[in-house]
Amino acid sequence: MTPPAKVPVTILTGFLGSGKTTLLNRILSEEHGKRIAVIENEYGEVGIDQALVINADEEIFEMSNGCICCTVRGDLIRVLGNLMKRRDKFDYVLVETTGLADPGPVAQTFFMDDEIRAEFALDGIVTLVDAGHIEQQLGRSDESTEQIAFADVLVLNKTDLADHDRLDQLEARLRDMNRMARVVRSEKANIPIETVLNLSAFDLDSMLERRPSFLEPEYPFEWTGTYTLQPGRYALRLAEGPDPEMSLVAVANQGSSDTELREGAEWCVRRYAEEAEALLPDADLPIDKHINLQLQASGHKSFFLQVDAPMQLGLFAQHTAEEFDIQLLNTADDAVVPVQAERTWVAQHEHDDEVGSFAIERDGDVDSDKINAWLGKLLRESGVDIFRMKGFISLAGEANRFVFQGVHMLFDGQPERPWGDEVRRSQLVFIGRNLDEASIRQGFDECLV
Amino acid sequence: MSDQTARGALRPGWSAIVDDYAIAGDWALNGALLVVGDAAGSVFGFEGTSGTIRWQKRALHSSGLLAMAMHPDGDRFATAGQDGQVHICGADDGAVRHTIDLGRGWVEHLAWSSDGNQLAAAMSRRVYVSDASGTLLWQSDDHPSTVSALAWSGAEQLATACYGRVSFFEATSGELAQKLEWKGSLVSLILSPDGDIVACGSQDNSVHFWRRSTGEDSMMHGYPGKPSNLSFDQSGSLLATGGGKTVTVWNFAGSGPEGTRPGELEMHVQPITALSFAHQGRRIASGGRDGGVVAWSLQSGGNGVAIGAAFVGELIGGLAWRPDDRCLAAFDASGGVTVWRIHRQ
The missing domain is CATH 3.40.50.300 (P-loop containing nucleotide triphosphate hydrolases)
Structure with a gap:
């Protein structure tokens, strides 16, 4: 039947x-x-x-x-x-x-x-x-x-x-x-x-087609650029921009592939969580530190970087390069160092409403016992505040995608089409009131195999 | 469609098809006729022994039939539908004898008093009581929500269930005699034959019951689904309940069922959709969403064994034992009507 x-x-x-x-x-x-x-x-x-x-x-x-x-x-x-x-x-x-x-x-x-x-x-x-x-x-x-x-x-x-x-x-x-x-x-x-x-x-795929960025995490920075630098002294020059100050993390040995940029971004989120050190123009730029460039003065401002061995520099900036006309110059000849790779990120911004939403996206499989236990606990404890959730999960040992949706603490899921050659991954979207995004993300990550 | 390879006590009798989902049916004229109503609003009279159509009334209710109730004498029956009407029809020819027009709304439930002198019909938040010739005697005020079930306590009182409440009305005056309140959506209602025990299935997957003589009430939790189907045996000691794949039987004899383990009848692979005790003894028939029909023989405690099973393939919408319990009829979602002879071991 x-x-x-x-x-x-x-x-x-x-x-x-x-x-x-x-x-x-x-x-x-x-x-x-x-x-x-x-x-x-x-x-x-x-x-x-x-x-x-x-x-x-x-x-x-x-x-x-x-x-x-x-x-x-x-x-x-x-x-x-x-x-x-x-x-x-x-x-x-x-x-x-x-x-x-x-x-x-x-x-x-x-x-x-x-x-x-x-x-x-x-x-x-x-x-x-x-x-x-x-x-x-x-x-x-x-x-x-x-x-x-x-x-x-x-x-x-x-x-x-x-x-x-x-x-x-x-x-x-x-x-x-x-x-x-x-x-x-x-x-x-x-x-x-x-x-x-x-x-x-149920179908998150069609949603992704419409809005490819909707699952992307938000970052405290909007722009990343990478540069290949030979030994020498460099100046980071900024024109006047929309903000009297700007947060920045300069990373040594930042790769330029998309994966490396994402990894760098994740690493920089933690740097950004640390307190920023205010840096006045003409000062030397520390590496791997959260700094806050002081840009109140009019005209161009420069910050300097001493490079003793060849390196791949990554800049993770609160604003896009365009907004401040950010340029990296070799002080020996004032030549502009070309950007090797750059990308923008979905910027974090203030959420005025109590009600909000976020997405989790992770490659790989999750353990079905762990995710059951975690979701059960989450829905029991926070179900009242979780209005809706939906997505799909890659369960270890299962040939098919598991799709689900939920309303408050009610959960409905079923196996869907087979994974086939597709990269196995999970995507979850939560919408609710005052959700603790960090702990939900962490909870999910602990279910990964 | 129907699989006639019945086992055990269920021996093939006859089968037939009506136009749409067979919503309700019952035996008339002492078992000589089986009356079946379908969702499209048609009603059929089948010869009890052969299944030959004696009469058929197409589109008795223009936008669909919702309920049917056989008169205790078996010589007439009432039907109700989405057209806001109630018909009282003769069983011998199916002709409409009386019509009650309740206005705009769905008439979802019907019940005859035990003496057959009164007919109760529920539409939206009200219940309407008429005499056997369709003359309206009284109607209730608005209930707190749509009336979800009806049951008579003999011929004296009418019980109604709705969200949060069972109400008892005096049969003659319509006066509200008693309210049993409990915060929950009551989806089914049954009274024990002596009228003392009131049992209701609730949307929150429990069965709540009251004893009117003592005012005590209890609740039975743990059903996987909502218990929409309830049936008392004629002695009033066993209450069979659906609410999942298992038929759960509570024993009211002695000090139970509080604190006792119910009988659990397991054979269906999908939830129970119909339950009916035989008129005599401790036999019960169950039907499921799985399209299976099982006849059980119970012990006094409520446990029992399957004595026969058959598969008709579609959700069982109703079951009816012939007055002499020698035949069992099942009505299913695809319009199938299946009758088995009950083989006595």
Whole structure:
């Protein structure tokens, strides 16, 4: 007996006025040949030809154990349970929540209830954001924050209500809160149906295709350049730039391959964690130390480096070379030393919101017993603050990728396609409130084989 | 579709197919007829011995059937659906005798009082009670949530379950007689034959029960799933519960079931979806998501052995023993209706 394919479910959230009904109308009126059942809580005017629309009063059922992660939507369990009995089953289910809904219980319903779980799969959560009003809403309610944190797709709607710069800022803030979500902009919820249906929220690969940098760690420096230096005396010259000071670590013997640059970056993160030593212009640049170049004076400033034996110099700078027109000159002839390799990093920045997200990416296998124990403990202890997580794991001894997603302390995973020739690695994304990123990273690393 | 190679006590009888998921069914006319309703809203009357269709009513409920209840006399039955209607039909010809229109909503549960004089129907947060000819007698106020189950205590009181509460209403006046409260989503409800024990399956994978005579309540934890299916034997001493692949049987005789080990009946490979004690004795039938049907013979303590098993291939939506317990009918998700003769060893 092969298990029947589960019916995918999209959850549509967003504050009142964010455009949910407009989007719903668009989806339902588009020619897509799918049989869609819509379960809605707000009595909107939805014109339907090919879909079934069911109004269900939101019934939030808490459990006697008091755990918020076990809270489910009783009305959904009932309605979906009955829907699934029809032979002309639906290809798709869309659940619209009320504007003030906490998305947790809706999403949890698809993990918690064994009967629902057997028939349906949460495909994704789409949150509509009113570009003109979201900033006020974020300040006022936990629900709007959580709706953003839970989303797989954030539709930044009503873009006509904000200017371009403001939209960019808004998008950056949303991305901060939820790195996992794809952000799309729209004026009148006029987004293609593929944006909200069949998201395959499990699928991190498609997300990486869209945003290759989303799993990259953030670093306290933005730029790295490497130089091949012969013995001599060199000047690091900076023009005036955007900041009166800049942190820097100069590394001896820095390789230029991407792997070596990454290794160097990891090493420099620890240097950056040490207290910086202020360095005035014309001073000598110490190697392997966190220094803070004092750039208050006007005009060009230089710092010097004495090289006694050939070396590969790496500079890890808080700002890009471009911003300060950073140049390395040989003092013998004032010739510019060419950069051998350079790259920029995703810069760390202040996170204003309590809600944030981060990703872990590691090559190699993890021990399945260890990761089970670690995840179990993590979800038990921090499940309330972990809104969502998803990713894939390379389990030692397993031929297939293990994909998973979770909502609060609920976890759902399954073996997926075989690894084949692909490099075995793991990727995990966490979104939550006040998450202890460092300890979660460390916990995961301890599970590596 | 159906595999007729039954073993043991389950001997092949007949099988048939209805139009859609067979949601509910029961024996009528002293076992001469089997009435089956499907999700599309059609109802069929099959000759009990041959499976020949005596009558069929297509699209009795336009947008789908949700519940069916056989009258205790077996001469009529009630159906309810997504169209907000309840029909009372004659068993001999399937014709609608009376219709109750409750308005816009899904009528999800039906139950006849033991004397057959009253019919309770649950729609959304209310329960509606009518007489046997469909005249509405009373309706409840709004419950705290949608009513999830109904059960009669004889002909005197009607019990309803919803989130956080079991309510008892006086049969004639509709007055609220008793509330048993407990914070949890109650998904199933059953009363012992004497009406003293009230058992509910809960969304949090437990069974909660109360004894009305003493006011005591208890909770049985540890189910892997939610116990949607409950069945009492006719003596009221054994309560069989689903909530996983195992049928868990609690023994209420003596001081139990608190502090006792339940009987555990293991054969299904997927969760239980239907449970039904026979009308006499300690035989019980179980059906699963795996499409298996097992007949068990229990000891007084609740443990037991499988006396027959069959595989019909699709999730078992319901089971019904013929009034004389000589036949067992199963209704499945693909619309299959399978009847076995019970072989007496």
